[in-house]
Amino acid sequence: SQELEQSPQSLIVQEGKNLTINCTSSKTLYGLYWYKQKYGEGLIFLMMLQKGGEEKSHEKITAKLDEKKQQSSLHITASQPSHAGIYLCGADGETSYDKVIFGPGTSLSVIP
Amino acid sequence: DADVTQTPRNRITKTGKRIMLECSQTKGHDRMYWYRQDPGLGLRLIYYSFDVKDINKGEISDGYSVSRQAQAKFSLSLESAIPNQTALYFCATSDPGQRYGYTFGSGTRLTVV
Numbered sequence: 250s251q252e253l254e255q256s257p258q259s260l261i262v263q264e265g266k267n268l269t270i271n272c273t274s275s276k277t278l279y280g281l282y283w284y285k286q287k288y289g290e291g292l293i294f295l296m297m298l299q300k301g302g303e304e305k306s307h308e309k310i311t312a313k314l315d316e317k318k319q320q321s322s323l324h325i326t327a328s329q330p331s332h333a334g335i336y337l338c339g340a341d342g343e344t345s346y347d348k349v350i351f352g353p354g355t356s357l358s359v360i361p
Numbered sequence: 362d363a364d365v366t367q368t369p370r371n372r373i374t375k376t377g378k379r380i381m382l383e384c385s386q387t388k389g390h391d392r393m394y395w396y397r398q399d400p401g402l403g404l405r406l407i408y409y410s411f412d413v414k415d416i417n418k419g420e421i422s423d424g425y426s427v428s429r430q431a432q433a434k435f436s437l438s439l440e441s442a443i444p445n446q447t448a449l450y451f452c453a454t455s456d457p458g459q460r461y462g463y464t465f466g467s468g469t470r471l472t473v474v
Binding site for chain 1: 394401402403404406409449451455462463464465466467468470
């Protein structure tokens, strides 16, 4: 079965610094989702990537999909305290009958 | 109103008690899911339903049961709660015709003492 790994597991950065979170799949990626979760709350959809080399941005967050490496990266530019939370990646299965599987999450703290 | 509503938001219960967590959605999605989240373990699937007559076990269904009362409602029950079921529980919905991931509820924080 497919597994997703995320690195790093946790991250503490100074406000204003850039950072990158990686999500690596054990199998081919058919669709990759990024979610953000504020501590103890629900998950908010950030973006979805479907094609190799695809790159999407939302405000100061950019995500990229590297199909060959079976990996996606999430990059935050000039981090702010509002970026703090847990970032989870999720991957589509090969068919629409497959369920999305999720990585373990990366906990981000931003120090003012 | 939220697209996916979970009740209660927080619950403390005693070991051995039966408890039900409820989920309702206004998305019109056929597919609904229950996950639990534990620190460091991410989201683990408990049960899922692809339509009203379809119920499937996920990876950690032991100790749980579900009921799909209608397209919009999917309830999770703990028949006899135990402390290691203390977790954050999420309900989610999806539309297989549009691969846009899941829409999540705000979660239910359950503590079993």
